[in-house]
Amino acid sequence: MKGTYCLVINVESDSETKVGSLGKLKFEKGHYVYVGSAFNNLENRIARHLKSRKQKHWHVDYLLMSRNAVVEEVFYKQSEKKEECKFAKIISRYGTAVTNFGSSDCDCKGHLFKIDKPGKIEWSANGMRPLLREDLKKRESSTPSR
Numbered sequence: 837m838k839g840t841y842c843l844v845i846n847v848e849s850d851s852e853t854k855v856g857s858l859g860k861l862k863f864e865k866g867h868y869v870y871v872g873s874a875f876n877n878l879e880n881r882i883a884r885h886l887k888s889r890k891q892k893h894w895h896v897d898y899l900l901m902s903r904n905a906v907v908e909e910v911f912y913k914q915s916e917k918k919e920e921c922k923f924a925k926i927i928s929r930y931g932t933a934v935t936n937f938g939s940s941d942c943d944c945k946g947h948l949f950k951i952d953k954p955g956k957i958e959w960s961a962n963g964m965r966p967l968l969r970e971d972l973k974k975r976e977s978s979t980p981s982r
């Protein structure tokens with residue numbers, strides 16, 4: 837499957853995490869939404885994000901490796917087109933971008949947003965579906981780690 841995905845991340849306490857080239861960033865306790873896309877294998881990409889041990893490749897890997905960051909929900913939209921930035925714009929209406937996070941290859945301010953009320957995001961109205969954890973668990977055993 838190809839497409840765009842959003843991770844709803846709960847940062848359980850105020851923290852400071854080194855995020856690759858961005859250096860140390862402060863994350864306030866609360867919810868964040870990360871927007872990404874995958875054009876080879878969306879399912880494997882999401883499963884990878886949910887693994888606790890992995891090589892750090894994307895900015896979001898650094899955040900998710902920190903012990904107090906938990907992925908609470910995953911939404912996705914299957915599509916042939918790259919819609920990551922379009923979704924970043926939609927999500928930006930609900931929160932504040934973390935500058936340069938995940939947006940090294942585009943003009944967006946960031947692809948990670950601090951969101952006060954993640955429950956307000958209209959996922960289905962924007963074509964996003966929830967991904968069930970069980971779906972990923974089944975795949976995880978067959979996913980090669982990189």
Ligand SMILES: [Zn+2]
Pocket residue numbers: 920921924939942943944947
């Ligand atoms: Zn972008």
